[in-house]
């Protein structure tokens with residue numbers, strides 16, 4: 001009897017592998033023992049192991065979506081200090097985290113000086129979208145432009161465009177730090193106009209609209225880009241001083257002990273990104 005049982009268990013594991021049900025394979029014996037001691041019927045047992053398989057699949061899929069989004073770091077809305085950034089409406093951000101804007105194919109534009117939390121909010125909202133089952137991809141604009149230009153040179157642009165078209169949310173971080181070349185601006189416009197009413201865009205920039213021509217080159221292209229981007233768009237302004245700078249200044253003002261003074265001054269200098277520089281551009 002025992003031999004027969006172990007034979008059928010081996011066969012069962014074989015079938016479960018062929019059916020690609022790894023979690024049921026891993027858990028079925030343990031749950032069967034529990035079901036026997038609880039006196040659960042067969043259907044309840046089947047339901048329990050199917051639920052385990054489904055939960056594990058959802059967990060893995062969410063993990064994969066987060067990895068595919070290529071977020072540059074981990075940030076959450078819980079760690080965002082809204083009192084330090086009163087121009088940012090917490091209710092609106094919580095609403096955006098529910099991702100209905102993605103279903104409506106609307107865009108989000110975050111505008112503000114360097115260090116004011118644009119990337120932080122963008123990463124947190126992207127992670128929320130991944131958790132809700134949306135396909136997200138985060139790009140710094142310079143990185144996307146390099147990929148687009150390379151793809152064009154290698155004649156793989158169609159493939160890249162097809163991959164972008166499959167996304168639900170495309171993030172373009174740091175528009176405006178580096179002016180795009182003529183080709184770059186045209187390729188970027190192509191991405192933005194292809195996404196129009198099909199894929200939501202989330203764009204961060206330190207530039208007010210009137211300065212976008214400096215980045216995109218031609219006024220015609222800037223007008224057309226802004227037209228598509230801002231039609232059905234939530235605009236979030238992160239006004240005020242850089243959080244990094246404020247944080248650093250607070251550390252200088254309140255050193256833990258007198259010996260910490262030099263260290264605090266060092267810390268004040270360190271977090272200011274040389275590219276972003278804390279320079280006021282608006």
Ligand code: ADP
Pocket residue numbers: 075079080081082084085112113114115116117118119120121204238243244276
């Ligand atoms: P930006 O993209 O506007 O230049 P970041 O989002 O990169 O700014 O913010 C700079 C740093 O300050 C990051 O480490 C970010 O987590 C932090 N930060 C910015 N604003 C806040 C805030 N309101 N609460 C908590 N951390 C913040």
Ligand code: MG
Pocket residue numbers: 115118119120173174204
């Ligand atoms: Mg940023």
